[in-house]
Amino acid sequence: MVHFRSAREEDVSAIVKLLADDELGATRERYVEKLPIEYFEAFAEIELQRGNQIIVAVEDSSIIGCLQLTIIPGLARLGMKRAQIEAVRIDRAYRGEGIGEALFKEAICIAKSEECGLVQLTTDKQREDAHRFYDRLGFVASHEGMKLIF
Amino acid sequence: MVHFRSAREEDVSAIVKLLADDELGATRERYVEKLPIEYFEAFAEIELQRGNQIIVAVEDSSIIGCLQLTIIPGLARLGMKRAQIEAVRIDRAYRGEGIGEALFKEAICIAKSEECGLVQLTTDKQREDAHRFYDRLGFVASHEGMKLIF
Numbered sequence: 001m002v003h004f005r006s007a008r009e010e011d012v013s014a015i016v017k018l019l020a021d022d023e024l025g026a027t028r029e030r031y032v033e034k035l036p037i038e039y040f041e042a043f044a045e046i047e048l049q050r051g052n053q054i055i056v057a058v059e060d061s062s063i064i065g066c067l068q069l070t071i072i073p074g075l076a077r078l079g080m081k082r083a084q085i086e087a088v089r090i091d092r093a094y095r096g097e098g099i100g101e102a103l104f105k106e107a108i109c110i111a112k113s114e115e116c117g118l119v120q121l122t123t124d125k126q127r128e129d130a131h132r133f134y135d136r137l138g139f140v141a142s143h144e145g146m147k148l149i150f
Numbered sequence: 151m152v153h154f155r156s157a158r159e160e161d162v163s164a165i166v167k168l169l170a171d172d173e174l175g176a177t178r179e180r181y182v183e184k185l186p187i188e189y190f191e192a193f194a195e196i197e198l199q200r201g202n203q204i205i206v207a208v209e210d211s212s213i214i215g216c217l218q219l220t221i222i223p224g225l226a227r228l229g230m231k232r233a234q235i236e237a238v239r240i241d242r243a244y245r246g247e248g249i250g251e252a253l254f255k256e257a258i259c260i261a262k263s264e265e266c267g268l269v270q271l272t273t274d275k276q277r278e279d280a281h282r283f284y285d286r287l288g289f290v291a292s293h294e295g296m297k298l299i300f
Binding site for chain 1: 162165166169175178179180186188189191192193195196198199200201202204218220222223224225226227228229230231232234236237258262266267268269270271272273274275281284287288289290291292293294295296297298299300
């Protein structure tokens with residue numbers, strides 16, 4: 001049985017392992033035995049920010065999926081809050097079992113309970129499988145996702 | 151002379167006026183004499199969230215532009231922070247004078263000083279002029295911007 005909960009500091013290593021096990025992530029992360037301190041500092045910063053959390057999917061006390069959910073208040077659309085999703089991963093060994101969908105449903109449920117009017121994410125144009133996954137969940141690719149990388 | 155600063159509660163009405171004066175925004179906002187309380191509640195929520203602010207462009211004590219800048223810490227990319235921009239507007243009477251560009255440069259400068267590794271935004275695929283503006287600033291449309299609206 002898979003369950004979902006907010007990530008704790010002791011989950012950081014397992015989450016970084018998931019982030020690194022990905023065509024695009026492999027070049028961006030450093031999953032090594034002694035995990036770089038930057039990951040723990042970043043986790044502490046997430047915990048300090050109201051509305052920001054990583055949600056993990058857990059089976060038999062193993063982390064098999066994750067996503068980051070940030071609730072962003074704003075003035076637009078009559079002061080509507082939006083929920084933003086980043087850094088979605090499901091363990092390769094567990095793909096195709098509906099865990100990603102269940103994890104998203106959990107995130108969407110939290111977003112609704114926090115009175116968000118929408119959930120948004122950007123997905124690399126190279127990730128065609130991901131686009132189909134988000135389409136099925138009801139997401140609409142109405143926007144260009146633009147990045148300025150320093 | 152235009153200057154830039156973080157928005158205060160007394161700026162909310164002027165910001166909502168800018169948000170409403172837009173083809174897409176016109177149907178989404180309620181800029182009326184007695185501004186709906188939701189806007190003030192939303193502004194208070196923005197102030198409560200670490201890393202979230204609205205930056206305004208001011209000329210002669212009038213608000214002539216705005217954008218929302220949210221610094222989001224995360225684990226991905228070796229614990230990189232990202233800066234997210236939402237709700238960008240320049241007063242129609244001041245367009246074409248480089249104020250949008252200067253406002254973005256201010257936001258990018260803050261993002262760098264907060265040690266963000268990138269700035270991101272999504273822009274409605276209908277807003278072709280906006281795409282050219284972001285292209286000029288160095289943004290790359292590498293991602294699909296997907297929304298699930300409740």
